[in-house]
Amino acid sequence: MPRNMRFGPSNATSIDLCVHDLILASRYREETRILCCENETLFSGLDIVTYPPSTDRHKARKIKFALGQAKARAVDLIVVQQHLPTAAAVARRSSTPVILHKHNLTKPTPATGFLNRLKRIWRIRQHNALAGIIFVSEACKDAFRADWPEITAPMAVVYNGLDFRQWNADGPRRNEIICVGRAAPEKGIKEAAEAVVSVLKTEPSWSARFVLSESHRFANYLRLVTETLQPLADRVSIELDQTLPVVRRRLEEAAIAIVPSRWEEPFGRTALEAHAAGCAVISSGTGGLKEVSGGHAVLLPERFTAGDIAEKLNALIGDGAKREAIAREGRAYCERRFALDEISASADRFYEQICKQVPRKAA
Numbered sequence: 057m058p059r060n061m062r063f064g065p066s067n068a069t070s071i072d073l074c075v076h077d078l079i080l081a082s083r084y085r086e087e088t089r090i091l092c093c094e095n096e097t098l099f100s101g102l103d104i105v106t107y108p109p110s111t112d113r114h115k116a117r118k119i120k121f122a123l124g125q126a127k128a129r130a131v132d133l134i135v136v137q138q139h140l141p142t143a144a145a146v147a148r149r150s151s152t153p154v155i156l157h158k159h160n161l162t163k164p165t166p167a168t169g170f171l172n173r174l175k176r177i178w179r180i181r182q183h184n185a186l187a188g189i190i191f192v193s194e195a196c197k198d199a200f201r202a203d204w205p206e207i208t209a210p211m212a213v214v215y216n217g218l219d220f221r222q223w224n225a226d227g228p229r230r231n232e233i234i235c236v237g238r239a240a241p242e243k244g245i246k247e248a249a250e251a252v253v254s255v256l257k258t259e260p261s262w263s264a265r266f267v268l269s270e271s272h273r274f275a276n277y278l279r280l281v282t283e284t285l286q287p288l289a290d291r292v293s294i295e296l297d298q299t300l301p302v303v304r305r306r307l308e309e310a311a312i313a314i315v316p317s318r319w320e321e322p323f324g325r326t327a328l329e330a331h332a333a334g335c336a337v338i339s340s341g342t343g344g345l346k347e348v349s350g351g352h353a354v355l356l357p358e359r360f361t362a363g364d365i366a367e368k369l370n371a372l373i374g375d376g377a378k379r380e381a382i383a384r385e386g387r388a389y390c391e392r393r394f395a396l397d398e399i400s401a402s403a404d405r406f407y408e409q410i411c412k413q414v415p416r417k418a419a
Contacts, residue, residue, distance in 0.1 A: 057072070057075065064095040071138060078217070082400050088103065090102055092107075094106045122142075126152055133152065133407055133410065144185050148185055158200075162200050180206050184206075191213050192214065192322050192344065194344075199320075212402070214399065214406065215399050217394050217398070220387075225334025229311045232265060232311055233252055233265070234312070234314070237268065240270065245277075251366040253288055254362065264292045265294075265310065304329070311335065313327075315330065315339045322343055327353065
């Protein structure tokens with residue numbers, strides 16, 4: 057696992073949840089060991105080995121730890137989550153094939169300028185040392201191929217998956233708008249807050265809820281969001297750093313979910329969870345978000361404002377039949393495309409492909 061992950065139910069990141077779910081449903085679950093940092097909680101039912109925070113902060117120590125585990129178990133495959141330098145270093149020092157699982161878009165390195173050319177050559181070598189690369193969306197893979205045509209490692213898309221049996225889309229709904237996400241400027245939370253205040257002033261039977269994570273990272277931004285919502289504090293709830301079961305319950309109770317990301321979302325797990333819970337989703341559609349919703353969300357303009365969000369909210373509030381149809385169709389689409397068993401099986405197939413195609417290097 058990468059640095060600063062939290063592989064446990066109390067405080068997992070989206071990367072932690074993605075990895076946990078993939079392994080839990082994998083045919084290789086019993087043969088997979090997860091290496092991660094110590095945490096206040098750990099997921100149960102998996103083979104997990106932890107290292108202390110002092111190792112998590114030190115790349116060389118993590119690599120040494122991983123190589124020791126791989127050698128002791130004579131593993132067939134190593135999957136490094138997210139961090140290219142670690143994946144490339146492990147690949148160079150191990151005879152075992154290494155796959156890099158990328159959860160974010162990869163920044164391009166220009167081919168102009170001497171230092172940039174050196175950086176680009178080094179990045180190409182790092183990537184080509186890998187046995188394979190997994191991306192979380194077609195948007196990520198397409199952007200990577202356009203920026204890095206020199207990289208020849210096999211590539212696959214493995215989406216985040218969900219066990220939809222754990223998500224209830226048929227329960228009673230409140231007249232509630234919900235926004236779930238990191239309390240960060242690139243997530244568009246303040247614009248959502250401004251829109252909610254505008255809409256609730258003319259819709260007295262509706263309320264709103266903001267469920268925000270990483271609350272300490274951008275404290276000033278969170279303060280601005282809180283101040284924006286203050287005029288309607290009696291009808292707007294703010295909940296910070298909640299566990300997945302709480303987030304799931306909140307989504308299952310709400311009627312409309314806003315996913316107003318301003319950056320290019322690599323995938324958009326928040327939108328997937330909102331669809332699974334049966335919300336009508338308003339989405340910015342950036343990056344992988346369009347893949348998640350597949351035409352079953354109300355899309356915001358490319359350079360949206362709080363006014364644009366308010367307009368979409370008013371339209372859904374004013375048309376209950378449309379709201380329910382969007383929610384129902386979004387859930388059905390996501391259940392077909394992102395069912396965890398099939399998503400995990402697609403990862404397993406790529407692992408098998410790499411193990412067959414890439415011979416182990418001489419030790």
